[in-house]
Amino acid sequence: MAFSFPAFSYIIALIVDAFLIFFSIFHVIAFDELKTDYKNPIDQCNSLNPLVLPEYLLHLFINILFLLSGEWFSLLVNVPLILYHIHRYRTRPVMSGPGLYDPTSIMNADVLTVCQREGWIKLAFYLLSFFLYLYGMIVVLIAA
Numbered sequence: 620m621a622f623s624f625p626a627f628s629y630i631i632a633l634i635v636d637a638f639l640i641f642f643s644i645f646h647v648i649a650f651d652e653l654k655t656d657y658k659n660p661i662d663q664c665n666s667l668n669p670l671v672l673p674e675y676l677l678h679l680f681i682n683i684l685f686l687l688s689g690e691w692f693s694l695l696v697n698v699p700l701i702l703y704h705i706h707r708y709r710t711r712p713v714m715s716g717p718g719l720y721d722p723t724s725i726m727n728a729d730v731l732t733v734c735q736r737e738g739w740i741k742l743a744f745y746l747l748s749f750f751l752y753l754y755g756m757i758v759v760l761i762a763a
Contacts, residue, residue, distance in 0.1 A: 622760075628684040629756035632693070635681050636749045642674045643742035650735045653725065660722040668718025675704045693755055700744060 649667055652658045682701060685694040712721040724730055 625688040625690055625759045626756060628688040628690060629752050629759060631684055632681040632752040633749065633756065635677050636745055636752060639674060639677060639745045640742065640749065642670055643738055643745055646738035647742060650731060650738055654731060654735065660725045664720040664722040664725060667720050668716065671718050675708065678704065690755065693751065696751065
């Protein structure tokens with residue numbers, strides 16, 4: 620068993636993915652609070668918008684590690700979500716600061732449903748990715 624750069628990449632990916640899972644859980648809870656009127660949209664958007672860029676950058680960081688370590692399968696699994704993040708951020712509403720969520724349109728039923736669905740899908744993706752990274756780390760450590 621040798622400790623190599625791919626093993627290091629998977630360990631970092633597991634740690635970062637745990638943070639991404641927490642971001643997704645927070646996202647799902649936040650939109651559920653909006654749907655049930657527990658919080659007002661301005662406060663909710665002010666708490667969600669600062670988390671958008673860190674989520675995207677953390678996800679991009681682990682994929683750069685996979686690229687540098689030559690873990691092509693893990694990278695290819697993540698490429699669709701990276702492309703979605705790029706598309707989502709490029710087509711965001713016009714706002715004064717960074718983020719995706721506009722308080723004036725977030726209470727629209729269609730937008731709220733899409734945001735909730737997006738949160739659940741990301742949560743499922745990050746959970747499956749966690750187990751993929753765990754499996755990849757074990758394979759890399761045994762093969763070396």
